[in-house]
Amino acid sequence: MHSDIVASRSADPKDSREIRESPRESARESRNGSTPHLDAVSLAIIEQLQEDGRRPYAAIGKAVGLSEAAVRQRVQKLLDQGVMQIVAVTDPLTVGFRRQAMVGINVEGDVESVADALTAMSECEYVVMTAGSFDLMVEIVCEDDDHLLDVINRNIRAIPGVRTTESFVYLKLKKQTYMWGTR
Amino acid sequence: MHSDIVASRSADPKDSREIRESPRESARESRNGSTPHLDAVSLAIIEQLQEDGRRPYAAIGKAVGLSEAAVRQRVQKLLDQGVMQIVAVTDPLTVGFRRQAMVGINVEGDVESVADALTAMSECEYVVMTAGSFDLMVEIVCEDDDHLLDVINRNIRAIPGVRTTESFVYLKLKKQTYMWGTR
DNA sequence: TGCCAAGGCTGCGGAATCCGCAGATCTCAC
DNA sequence: GTGAGATCTGCGGATTCCGCAGCCTTGGCA
Structure with missing residues (x-):
C-alpha cells in the first residue's frame, strides 16, 4: 500500500535505516501479512490527527497518555x-480541476502491472x-474535458492488458471524511 | 460539497459571520456557481499544505511571497x-478496518435525498x-465481513429510492495522493 | 470629490510549540 | 548475565504560533 509514498521516501537515502524493521515487529507482521503493527496508542494518535492534522504534540500526548517527545517520535x-x-485535502472541483471521474477497468493478464502503470500517472x-x-478502480483528476478524454482514451486504454474501461464522471462531491477512526 | 464539514462548522454559532461573503466575492461567484473564489496565492498555499500539512506558516509565506501572519489568516x-x-490520512486496511468497498448505486426519484442519507452514515x-x-458511488469502511454485509444489505438498500447496488470489495490500495496541485 | 467601512497585509512581542539530545527503562536474544 | 535496540521522559534553546495595532487599498455613497 501507499506505493507512491514509499517510493518518494525511499528516494531519500538518509531514511533507509528507518525502513528496516525490528525483529519483534517482523514477528508480529508475519502473522498479519506485511501490515506494520500498530498498537492502541498509535491508533489513538492517528485519531487525534484525523480530527486536526495540526494539533500540537503536547495536546495529543495529554489525550493519549504520553509525553510530548514520545508523541513526536x-x-x-x-x-x-x-x-x-x-x-491538506480539498474538493478538486473547487480548486480549478473541472473534470473528475472514477474509472472501472477490466484486465487480462497481470493486474498488478496495470495497477503500477496507472499509479505512475499523475492524473x-x-x-x-x-x-x-x-479488476481495478481509478480516480482521475483533470483540468477539462479534453484532458479527461486524453487520459482515458490515450493513456489508460493504451496500457497493455487493459481490456475494457467504464467511466463515471463526477457531478458533485457530497462527502469526504477521514474520521472513521473516531466513530 | 463537503456537506459534512459544512454541517459540523455551522453547528458552531460563532462562525456564522464567516459564512456570509463579501459583495466582491459574491460577484465573482455568480459567474462560477457557488464555488468560493480562490486566487493564485491561495492555491499556492494549498499546494504547500498538500505536500506537508504541518509546514510552518513562515516557510509557506516565503514560498508564496506573503508574511507569516497573512498566510496564517x-x-x-x-x-x-x-x-x-x-x-491525517491512512490506508484503512492497515489500521484495523479489514473490509472496504466501493458501491455503485442506481436511484429512482431524487438522487440528492439518497445522497444525503448516505452522507449521514458513518461507514x-x-x-x-x-x-x-x-447515479452514486460510495466508499464504505467496515471492520469485518459481517459489518460490510450489514451496511450494504440493511442500511444502503433500505434507503427509499435505491433501486440497485453493485459492490467492489477492495483487495489492495495501490495509490492515494493529494498532490495533484503540484504537478 | 471626499468620506467611510471593510478586507487584507505587515510588523511586533509574548506565549506556546517544536526539536535535538542525554539518560533511564524495558525487552529480547545470545 | 549481558549487550544491543527500541522507546519513553525531561530539559533547554530555537522556532513557531497567535493576537493585536496600524497601514493601505478597494468599493460604495452622498
Missing part, C-alpha cells in the same frame, strides 16, 4: 513508514485493486 | 470556509454523484 515514525500522511490520484465486475 | 479562512481540511467516508451507469 511516534508521529515521525508513522510518517516515515508511510502508514500515515498529514496533508490518477487513487488506484485500488478490487473484487467484482471491475 | 488565509489558512484559517480556507479551513473555516470548508474549502480545505488538514488531516460512508466518500459519497459522489456521478454520470454514467451509476
